[in-house]
Amino acid sequence: MKEEEIPQDKSNLESANFKELCYAVDADGNYTTKKSTGWNPKTIALNNAIQEINERVNNAKQRVLKGETSPIEYYMELHKMDVPILASYVGMWSWRVKRHFKPSVFKKLNNKVLGKYAEVFEISIAELKQIKE
Amino acid sequence: MKIDFTHKQTAHCENGVVANLMTFNGHPISEPMVFGIGSGLLFCYIPFLKVNHAPAITYRVLPGQIFKKFAKRVGIKIKKEKFKSPKEAKARLDENLAKNNPVGLQVGVYNLTYFPDEYRFHFNAHNLVVYGKDENTYLISDPIMEGVTSLTDKELEKVRFAKGAFAPKGHIYYPIDFPEKLDLEKAIVKGINQTCKDMLAPIPILGVRGIKYVANLIRKWPKKHGVKKANHYLGQIVRMQEEIGTGGGGFRYIFAAFLQESSKILKNDKLDELSKEMTEIGDLWRDFALNASRIYKNRKALQDSFESIAVQLDEISEREKVFFTSLKKAIK
Known part of the structure; x- marks a missing residue:
């Protein structure tokens, strides 16, 4: 890549007033670095990934409202986590976390267990029990 | 303070x-x-691991390895x-x-x-x-x-x-x-040697073989997972390759800059030529990302388009195979 070819596309970095460093060759063929505001191919990939996460969050929310899963799954998606990551944060086995997705099991959880989840999601136990529609 | x-x-x-x-x-x-x-450059497909619900591919060695190897090789x-x-x-x-x-x-x-x-x-x-x-x-x-x-x-x-x-x-x-003076000459040769060894390793998911392996996975994705998931997977590859930290082209440009600097330290002109070659390979990776983005941009991708970027990866794999074979010879 030549120095002048370093893309300066609009990207999500703009909001944070942030530029990333790229490597390229100058007119004499020597390597140099230059800041870039972003490149469309990866901005699209990132935006798609964010949209994918939003779809997962919405999907989880609908299933909570229908009584198919517990709010834990919704908050997990909201925090861009998957089961192994959440399990590691609350210090439980993955299968146990998955079990807590069952509304019938979730209802019977005591405050100690609920508190662990609430702490990780930085919400109160009341908020954990009742998601906003 | x-x-x-x-x-x-x-x-x-x-x-x-x-x-x-x-x-x-x-x-x-x-x-x-x-x-x-620190032999940072790599290509590896990591089976069984999912990152952001997609297959994990890395263009660099494991975290911490660069510092560890760098320290050992320069004697700190x-x-x-x-x-x-x-x-x-x-x-x-x-x-x-x-x-x-x-x-x-x-x-x-x-x-x-x-x-x-x-x-x-x-x-x-x-x-x-x-x-x-x-x-x-x-x-x-x-x-x-x-x-x-x-x-x-x-x-x-x-x-x-x-x-x-x-x-x-x-x-x-x-x-x-710290030693009194860093012994860069020997360290550079060791670093290059290992990168060549890794990239040419006889392991199907590693190095130039790994690139081919991923090309074949890409061919299968649309049929196996449907276009939506295949697009998501493809987007993740581009993110691993181009996201902040890579310097562009899946670390290939940083590696080319390293070869250019090394050619002066070792007084080896061949490395300068190989630096130019690596820059071209980096450009091929950029082209791959650009074409991949055209696929996941419109979301109505055809099997043909997945085939065409898989072919691109096959070509990159061939180029890197030749490249690392000559690089190994250049520092002997």
Whole structure:
């Protein structure tokens, strides 16, 4: 890549007033670095990934409202986590976390267990029990 | 308390922390040198692991390896520690700052408050330097940021004790013992040798064979998973390849810069020629990303388009095979 070819596309970095460093060759063929505001191919990939996460969050929310899963799954998606990551944060086995997705099991959880989840999601136990529609 | 530390932005966090800490300790060195000597370049498909619900592909070695190998090859010693208790981790950090010693920390990205929201994923192998403390605020030099920044003690504890894959466990590290002069010549040869060995390894998921392996996976994705998932997977590959930290082209440009600098140190013109070749290969990776983005942009991709970018990867694999074979010969 030549120095002048370093893309300066609009990207999500703009909001944070942030530029990333790229490597390229100058007119004499020597390597140099230059800041870039972003490149469309990866901005699209990132935006798609964010949209994918939003779809997962919405999907989880609908299933909570229908009584198919517990709010834990919704908050997990909201925090861009998957089961192994959440399990590691609350210090439980993955299968146990998955079990807590069952509304019938979730209802019977005591405050100690609920508190662990609430702490990780930085919400109160009341908020954990009742998601906003 | 503020240590007189010079922040310099780099493409990649681990290279940057090493280069900046080395410079602070009186041994200025460039980011590409750290990356090349530490054999940072790689290609590997990691089976069984999913990142952001997609297959994991890496263009670089495991976190921590670059510093470890760099240190061994140039003859410096590093002190490394992990902690069970956040309190102890904090105490050790404060101790070092009091001794006027800036330190490297491994952290999770998800709670890094100064990152743009869109970039905050559960990725635990980020690196930064702490170079001072002002009451409850730590002064942070994050190599991928343009300028210095800061985190409160609570925020810092959270990122140092992030959970999940590669959990940092408060990991702190800094160089402690330096030779009088760094022996770069030998270190460069060792670094290049290992990269050639890895890239040409007879393992189907590693190096040039790994690139072919992924090309074949891409061919199967639309049929096996449907276009929506195939597009998502493809987007993830481009993100691994081009996201902040790679310097562009899946680290290939940083590696080319390393070869250019090395050709002067070793007085070996062949390396300068190979640097140009690597730049061209980097351009091919960029073309691949561009074409892949055309597929996941419109979401109505055809099997043909997946086939055509798979062919592109096959070509890159062939080019890199020839490249690393000649590179191995060039330093003999």
